[in-house]
Amino acid sequence: MSPRSLPASAWIGLLLRRGLFLLIGGIVAVPYVMLVFWVGQVFSAPEIGPATYVLTLAIALAGILIPGSVSVLRALERTAVRDLLGVDIAEPVARTSASDVMRGGVWFYLHVVCGALFLFVLAFALPTAIAALLGLFPFAPNSATEISRVVFPGLSTGEGMVLTLLITTIAIALLVVVFWLLPRGAMPLLGPSAANRVLAAERETAELARRNQLARELHDSVGHALTITTLQAAAAQRMLASNPEGAERALLAIEETGRSALSDLDYALGILRAEPKRDDVADRRSPQLTLRALDRLLADTRSAGLRIDDDVDPGIAELPGAMSREAYRIVQESLTNILRHAGAVAAAVRIAIADEALRIEISNPMPVLLAPGEGDPPGRSLRRSGGRGLPGLAERVAVLGGSLQAGEVDGTWRVAVVLPMKGLL
Template structure:
């Protein structure tokens, strides 16, 4: 920790150098016959004048906050909870820039002092430590004649080293205490980070819904088709051949759907995917593939569905797809009634199918068949899709019929 803080302070001294050189050029223009490079007292004047220049630089360069926070996180020896609170974003407001400027001045001031002491004190300390035992040094004109003998010289040299170490410790501790105050996240930073996390989560959830609804539907259909082909392979080879053909077509469609979903990961700057997502215009192919899996579908689709807004049409397709998949997975090859009605301001989707019953138990009217292991995301996904468009979705069993009802406003936009 001590070494890291010393490196951090020396880095501050290095960052101070260009501002100090600029100040050393300006001071002689203000005061006659002054040379800050040779006049020791005026070096402090140049040092003091360099700090406001550094503050001005911090105000003009928002990215400096990110750089300083990174250096403090790596070298200041801060606790993990404090390190996590240091901002990673540039200073995007004047209040944040002022805080960054205060930190930058503190870093450069402490770093300049420690760097100067690190350059000057160790050589002097070495000379004082060697003074009693080194004859050339003992007889040299050092300006400190009373240190030439005894232990006073070595003790003074050790004192200089202790002074450098103590100053480094104090400066590092001061910056460690100031870091969370001046470089920590503001409420605006936390809000922006929360919005980014929410956007990332929404993007992941969107991709999960697309994968679940598209690929999951195809896999459910293929599973049923393969099972049917296996059972009648010897008794009815023609049926098995048709089932295999349906599997081929379903998997081909699933690959195309997967390309569409993966296109969501390759969106360009204007938010368009490489491949268009399916809409209600492709509903006929979806119904054919699902019927090939053994589901008996009675579909009644409003003719005006071909003129729906793109977003509503796309989400409606996925909702219908998941509704049919649920029937396949949980009820088997049962008759399904699909109704898509278009009103003046909303689209209504209804999917109904008989509930799978256990003959040894009382029929349930509140839930469909037991979900398969790892499932259970279909209905929440439908609800999320409807909610994102400002609509609503309801699902439940009554009188032996499982019914999914979804309402989507036509004015939905994203």
Template sequence: MTALLRPLVGRQARLRWVHLVLGGALAMPYVLVGTVVVGSVAGSEDARVFTSLTLQLASFVVGLPLAVVTSLFPLTRPLEGAAARWLCGVPAERLAEGPARGRAAKARTALWFALHLTFGAVVAGMSLALPPFAAVLIVLPFVPAWRDSRLGLPEILDHAWAPALAPVAGVAALLALAACAAGAGALLARWAPALLGPAPDERLAAAETRAADLALRNRLACELHDSVGHALSAVTLQASAARRVLGSDPEFVREALAAIEETTRRTVGELDTVLGVLRDGDASGTAPAPTLAADLDGLLRRTRAAGQPVAATVDAPLEDVPPVLSREAYRIVQEGLTNALRHAAAGVTVTVHVDLRDGCLEIVVDNPLVAPAPTRDGGGHGLDGIRARSRLLGGTARAGPVDGVWRLRVLLPVPPSPRPPAPDKEPS
């Protein structure tokens, strides 16, 4: 029995009934305006405008176009969408956010508002009339005086068998009310995504926003992987090397600790930058991102302090590289050195070559091939990040064994610098 009555009187059905009653309440001002119009047309001597069902329906028909016009206000769709979400149980992702824009979206909102008010007015009217009538029918056999006074009840109740069936009719009336409310609420819940859902252009805009958010998250993940991953690898090697010579080479230990301090301080600044973007969507007021021109020497120095020999040659005017390209190139070199720190044999020299030729910035990082190091769970994203950065800048990235070394080679196109306008020639 409970399973049979749940669709009629369950929590969801009760919330949808509240939604419909709110629609009936919203319809009342428009019905009153329609009553004034219908009363003036019918004549002031016709007082039945407030009691006649026909005239009340005519008043609703007259007031409904006014409701459609007022549904064009910007707040209508957000408010109706919130009501459909919380009371009708429509998932939030299937409803549009913000006011309706465009003729089609406004027309769908107006149609929804008209349906909400129409169904709401019917169910609200039934909710006001049927429960008292049903209550009278249910108790009628137990109160003979009510049968004698009539109370405006239908003449069919004058039959001898009518009082015995009156309670059944009363219960049936309540069930009919519950069924009408549940059915109307289910219809509105089914139509809500089509009428209050996003238009195709709104879906496209939402998809673009989600894609931009995902791209930003991926970018921040790459930043964290490159900066924090390199710092942890360097600090681990520096601490390990310092521990091995702690009693025999205090000067090396002192340099290693200074390098660890510098590396961690710089990494904290970069981490603050990334967290600032995650927290506020703005990196203003945080440490600037490192660039190839300003920070390559420090990167090489910290890598050497970790005990990894690095031979670097730079055949390019790094200060002429555009800032965005310089930042990405720094991260690429950093990740290349991080891989060398993890996989190159101790004491083996890693070579870094940066050159500018044929309109491209070339980055090459070589380290001799050794036995493959054990991989760690969740690792292996560094080369993917390098390839993603290269594709974003229109370049290419290749990594693999070449002539006995593991080579990372990246080519990034450098946009030409804008030429200053030629000076005007004086007329001869």
């Protein structure tokens, strides 16, 4: 909301906050004024040697320049700007550079100077101008004379009063400008530098990538386990009375799938907590599921009712770890999608290494669409579910610089992935 559109109460609060900000700067300016007076007295004293001049200048420069370079003062200035001026300034994400120190120092001295102007108007110029104006009226005939004698010795009463009003008017005009322009200078002087903004963007990107990785791990691994468990539980319920042995096998599959899901969940939580990636920790916490575990994945999926015809190149055992892990997740998510949206249908899994690329193709026939009013068919649900399966697959494929095609072709749902392998084998 712009200041022009603020209600009267908000205007008062705005003026009070900015006035308090300037008052803080004015209080900080008092020692500087005393330092200037001290230097003036030293330099005006008789019989001062060169060593005293140098020492006085050194003390004065140290007292003036050092506070502006202190990081604590810059942090306090950022807090004051956020709370009193209403400017949202982000904290730096990297070590302070020389440019940050210089810009922060400029802001600190600007705050001090503007605060000194505020105190001058509040404590001297405005009361003096009011007293001078009172001299124009019969009930205070001596006020203007006293002001002229004390403030402007050597000037006539009229000249002193005119000069007083002129100085006060200029000071108030400058103060009004300061009131409205000071917040505009806070961001360029106290805000993060260009290098800091780039680093902040890189960290934000890394954090987003970590969160997306977590989402993929949870969706692909735990989601697959929950799908298998749900189908196995339904099968066990159906077979409990007529086929106890089959129900027992289904329950055993649920137990094994649950254990695997716990391991995957532990790995995902490790990503969420951003634990140190030491070798021993990584080896202990990461499931490290690759295409070497493909046979187990296919067996678990078959136990859930999916009929799979697989044709797998034996060379996949030699794939690098990163590609093998992502390829495993791609196959896992594709099979989970079939179970979730098409049910216990026939599926084909083809994995081959050809033309310096890993080629994965998974397909299943689309279910027969039901007549209107008979429910939402699985095939239609697959195409419009708006789930996270295909976006997750696309992210995994993009990480490895591959390509993904997914869609219906002649009544068959087909997922085709090509992952380049040039120079990997």
